[in-house]
Amino acid sequence: EIGISKFAWAFNGGLIAGGLLLTFFVLNFVFLMEGWVRFIFLGAALSTGLSGTLVGILPMNNIGPHIVAAMTFFYSGMFSTFSFSLYVLFQKRSIYPKWLSFPGILSALAFFALIFLTKPISSEESQLEVPSPFSQNRPSFWATPFIEWIAVLSILLWVILVAGYYLTRLK
Numbered sequence: 001e002i003g004i005s006k007f008a009w010a011f012n013g014g015l016i017a018g019g020l021l022l023t024f025f026v027l028n029f030v031f032l033m034e035g036w037v038r039f040i041f042l043g044a045a046l047s048t049g050l051s052g053t054l055v056g057i058l059p060m061n062n063i064g065p066h067i068v069a070a071m072t073f074f075y076s077g078m079f080s081t082f083s084f085s086l087y088v089l090f091q092k093r094s095i096y097p098k099w100l101s102f103p104g105i106l107s108a109l110a111f112f113a114l115i116f117l118t119k120p121i122s123s124e125e126s127q128l129e130v131p132s133p134f135s136q137n138r139p140s141f142w143a144t145p146f147i148e149w150i151a152v153l154s155i156l157l158w159v160i161l162v163a164g165y166y167l168t169r170l171k
Contacts, residue, residue, distance in 0.1 A: 075115065081107040114148055
């Protein structure tokens with residue numbers, strides 16, 4: 001959050017760059033997929049990358065649009081990793097091995113846990129136009145941001161594994 005963290009610019013810049021890179025990554029490898037399901041995956045994956053970029057452009061200082069962008073990222077991230085995994089599992093002519101579906105399923109499960117099994121920050125804070133400093137009254141362990149980080153790291157791991165597999169095929 002700008003004004004709360006002196007490194008907010010770096011974090012938000014990383015979200016912007018990461019979302020754009022994810023978008024370009026998806027655009028490059030979706031053409032290796034076959035069938036109509038690739039278009040469903042493409043839509044969900046583009047939504048994931050672009051909404052991830054928006055999370056950085058709209059930091060928590062602008063809480064309403066930030067939450068919309070973040071929830072779009074979480075839902076589309078869940079759907080894109082899950083649809084890719086189903087594609088890999090059931091497509092007969094996929095260039096990807098079946099084992100590559102499991103990191104996507106794990107990522108989708110992490111997003112599912114974040115969306116459906118955690119409690120929002122708080123209804124009072126999310127309804128404020130200007131959020132209160134989250135550093136006050138923060139619990140020593142907070143499940144929501146912990147699972148949020150697991151979801152973000154799981155999609156990064158998924159990208160690394162898919163890209164790594166693809167790069168080994170180029171040699």
